[in-house]
Amino acid sequence: MxxxxxxxxxxxxxxxxxxxxxxxxxxxxxxxxxxxxxxxxxxxxxxxxxxxxxxxxxxxxxxxxxxxxxxxxxxxxxxxxxxxxxxxxxxxxxxxxxxxxxxxxxxxxxxxxxxxxxxxxxxxxxxxxxxxxxxxxxxxxxxxxxxxxxxxxxxxxxxxxxxxxxxxxxxxxxxxxxxxxxxxxxxDDGELQPGTMCYLLTNVDRIRFEEYLKESGDTDQIPLAVSKAQENGDLPHGRKEVSGFAWVADYLVGVNFGHVFGIDGTNAEDLTRGAIDGRKLVEIQVQFLSKYVPGFEKAHVVATGEQIGIRxxxxxxxxxxxxxxxxxxxxxxxxxxxxxxxxxxxxxxxxxxxxxxxxxxxxxxxxxxxxxxxxxxxxxxxxxxxxxxxxxxxxxxxxxxxxxxxxxxxxxxxxxxxxxxxxxxxxxxxxxxxxxxxxxxxxxxxxxxxxxxxxxxx
Ligand SMILES: Cc1cc2nc3c(=O)[nH]c(=O)nc-3n(C[C@H](O)[C@H](O)[C@H](O)COP(=O)(O)OP(=O)(O)OC[C@H]3O[C@@H](n4cnc5c(N)ncnc54)[C@H](O)[C@@H]3O)c2cc1C
Known part of the structure; x- marks a missing residue:
């Protein structure tokens, strides 16, 4: 507009x-x-x-x-x-x-x-x-x-x-x-680091997740699971691993995963798009986690960021x-x-x-x-x-x-x-x-x- x-x-x-x-x-x-x-x-x-x-x-x-x-x-x-x-x-x-x-x-x-x-x-x-x-x-x-x-x-x-x-x-x-x-x-061309919509998941199981890592050889940023899902079309291409899981309790984890590109955090329209696209991406990611990653089968989103994270x-x-x-x-x-x-x-x-x-x-x-x-x-x-x-x-x-x-x-x-x-x-x-x-x-x-x-x- x-x-x-x-x-x-x-x-x-x-x-x-x-x-x-x-x-x-x-x-x-x-x-x-x-x-x-x-x-x-x-x-x-x-x-x-x-x-x-x-x-x-x-x-x-x-x-x-x-x-x-x-x-x-x-x-x-x-x-x-x-x-x-x-x-x-x-x-x-x-x-x-x-x-x-x-x-x-x-x-x-x-x-x-x-x-x-x-x-x-x-x-x-x-x-x-x-x-x-x-x-x-x-x-x-x-x-x-x-x-x-x-x-x-x-x-x-x-x-x-x-x-x-x-x-x-x-x-x-x-x-x-x-x-x-x-x-x-x-x-130089005005490019900015991408934003990320972080979120909190409950109904997850840290112990089961760690057993999966040991058994599968995947690391804690789960690159193996991510690339498999990307090949199968269950995740968009882009970042090849999760930036970070932060376990707040054995059943509660904070997630920093994926990017939304072209967001200028000083522009209200961009922040609006970041919020909407960020939440959409979270939905896809949670489906991926519950399908591919043991410990996340019943994952439930507690909250997404009130604003997309701006770097x-x-x-x-x-x-x-x-x-x-x-x-x-x-x-x-x-x-x-x-x-x-x-x-x-x-x-x-x-x-x-x-x-x-x-x-x-x-x-x-x-x-x-x-x-x-x-x-x-x-x-x-x-x-x-x-x-x-x-x-x-x-x-x-x-x-x-x-x-x-x-x-x-x-x-x-x-x-x-x-x-x-x-x-x-x-x-x-x-x-x-x-x-x-x-x-x-x-x-x-x-x-x-x-x-x-x-x-x-x-
Ligand atoms: C996805 C992502 C992952 C990150 N991962 C990590 C990590 O793992 N560990 C880590 O330490 N850092 C991480 N960072 C970086 C870090 O979170 C931020 O760079 C840091 O929080 C910046 O702190 P700040 O106090 O400068 O600004 P902010 O944290 O952005 O705080 C600024 C505050 O000012 C308020 N404000 C702005 N304008 C106005 C106004 N006009 N009037 C009143 N209030 C206003 C805002 O509401 C906000 O609360 C990450 C950042 C992102 C986006």
């Missing part, structure tokens, strides 16, 4: 509903950590989320597991992210708690437990919370490099949040883009743009606020292209500089999470939830420091920020840890 006409909307008088030091937009991994960090460091903080719960992709889109918190030797993501992971595990039923007691990598997400963990932890921090609320506009004086306020829309109507500082944790760099900040999106949209152009070379050379930066050791995981943009996967050696990581959170044209905004400043290849790695927690914690801490002194996001004292992050549990790599702790690089 072509949009040919425009109208000018009437100006409205809006109530200033909130006046805060730090407004966090988006309640995914980055936003939750940002809000908790900002309030723990003394800022009056409000977090705004368009859904009725926290978690972003991990709960909205049922992404079924947390990517590794470790570099295969030690945890590299610590601080608030690790605290939240441990609390989710603590609330697992006892058998699963025991199963995952020692694991920090690929821990399955029980979405309802996770929502409660996020509610409790954010509320305990003292941050104000506004669910069912979208930020639709920003307030800014012409040519100013600062956002003065956010226009929000919810059941109460349209109102304004006045704020000193903003953390854009929308996953789409939406607030920075509204403020005209430059960004990049996708590859990439905008990448904001920051004061520093992390590059593939930085990743491969495992570079550190003076202003590191986190470390990333997750592999580059770029899912094919079309059903014919190949997956790109690049791993760092065990025990290795690269730095994430503070400057990669700062949109070049804005002085009181941080972009944390999936849209932080990097090239497309690094985004394929940096985007995962543990990293988003680390970036969020850094942005929230920096915003609180800025709020206490005034000034811009670029005036934040980097050694003081690094010290605060480390004191509050974050891990910034051996060099920064040693510098901050004297010689102790724990």
């Amino acid at each position: 072509n949009r040919v006409n425009t109208v000018t909307l009437p100006a409205i008088e809006a109530e200033i509903a909130y006046d805060v030091d730090v407004a966090v937009v988006g309640g995914g991994a980055a936003g939750i950590a940002a809000a908790i960090a900002a309030v723990r460091n003394g800022a009056r903080t409000l977090i705004i989320e368009q859904r009725g719960f926290f978690g972003g992709m991990g709960t909205v889109s049922l992404v079924p597991a947390f990517c590794p918190f470790t570099d295969h030797e030690k945890p590299v993501i610590r601080g608030i992210g690790l605290e939240l992971l441990l609390e989710m595990k603590r609330r697992f039923k006892s058998d699963y708690r025991a199963r995952f007691e020692k694991r920090l990598d690929w821990v399955p997400i029980d979405p309802e437990i996770l929502k409660r963990v996020y509610d409790d932890t954010v509320l305990a921090s003292g941050s104000a919370v506004l669910f069912h609320t979208s930020v639709t506009q920003i307030l800014r004086n012409e040519n100013s490099r600062r956002i003065e306020g956010l226009v929000i829309h919810n059941k109460s109507g349209t109102s304004v949040v006045r704020c000193g500082y903003v953390i854009d944790a929308t996953g789409d760099g939406y607030i920075a883009a509204l403020a005209g900040a430059p960004f990049q999106k996708g590859g 990439e949209t905008r990448r904001i152009v920051g004061d520093y743009v992390l590059t593939q070379d930085d990743f491969l050379e495992m570079r550190s930066f003076e202003d590191d606020i986190g470390r990333n050791s997750y592999f580059i995981d770029i899912h094919l943009a079309t059903s014919k292209s190949k997956m790109e996967i690049k791993h760092l050696p065990p025990g290795k990581s690269h730095g994430v500089p503070y400057r990669s959170l700062l949109p070049v044209s804005l002085d009181n905004v941080w972009v944390a999470g999936r849209s932080a400043s990097s090239d497309r290849v690094v985004q394929g790695s940096l985007r995962v939830m543990p990293n988003c927690f680390a970036m969020g914690q850094a942005a929230g801490t920096a915003a609180a420091m800025a709020a206490s002194k005034g000034g811009s996001n670029r005036d934040v004292d980097i050694p003081a920020l690094q010290k605060t992050l480390i004191d509050q549990g974050a891990w910034l790599g051996e060099d920064v840890q040693a510098r901050v702790n004297g010689s102790r690089a724990d």
Whole structure:
């Protein structure tokens, strides 16, 4: 459908509903950590989320597991992210708690437990919370490099949040883009990683499934069963295996399987098609699983994602743009606020292209500089999470939830420091920020840890 006409909307008088030091937009991994960090460091903080719960992709889109918190030797993501992971595990039923007691990598997400963990932890921090609320506009004086306020829309109507500082944790760099900040999106031809409709199945049998794997020689991504079904026309061609099963209980499994192509997560029509085509694909996949895979004979869909899972949209152009070379050379930066050791995981943009996967050696990581959170044209905004400043290849790695927690914690801490002194996001004292992050549990790599702790690089 072509949009040919425009109208000018009437100006409205809006109530200033909130006046805060730090407004966090988006309640995914980055936003939750940002809000908790900002309030723990003394800022009056409000977090705004368009859904009725926290978690972003991990709960909205049922992404079924947390990517590794470790570099295969030690945890590299610590601080608030690790605290939240441990609390989710603590609330697992006892058998699963025991199963995952020692694991920090690929821990399955029980979405309802996770929502409660996020509610409790954010509320305990003292941050104000506004669910069912979208930020639709920003307030800014012409040519100013600062956002003065956010226009929000919810059941109460349209109102304004006045704020000193903003953390854009929308996953789409939406607030920075509204403020005209430059960004990049996708590859050279605008291609984007595909979306995936994740889902939860019950009435499945983990023990029987594992027996099948042993007997058949299939691996836990069941490539043998998938290719057989593709040959028989029971599954569409494309991805040759399931991306991942995450068993939340012996009878309940989260599934990340298959792709929907050509979905731009910043376009409402594309998201609509993604939802419809994604659910259609799930129906086909469940028929396949029940026919071909022992343990899934009676599988029953509990839920599909409320939104198709989106892997990439905008990448904001920051004061520093992390590059593939930085990743491969495992570079550190003076202003590191986190470390990333997750592999580059770029899912094919079309059903014919190949997956790109690049791993760092065990025990290795690269730095994430503070400057990669700062949109070049804005002085009181941080972009944390999936849209932080990097090239497309690094985004394929940096985007995962543990990293988003680390970036969020850094942005929230920096915003609180800025709020206490005034000034811009670029005036934040980097050694003081690094010290605060480390004191509050974050891990910034051996060099920064040693510098901050004297010689102790724990
Ligand atoms: C299919 C798939 C599988 C994945 N697998 C894994 C995995 O196994 N492990 C892993 O760790 N990561 C995985 N990821 C990546 C990871 O889930 C995301 O990259 C990560 O959740 C991004 O976090 P975020 O906080 O930046 O954004 P999001 O999680 O997208 O959160 C952004 C939040 O902002 C809210 N929001 C957006 N705009 C507005 C607005 N205008 N007003 C109010 N609220 C707004 C949204 O509702 C959302 O809750 C996967 C992603 C996908 C799509």
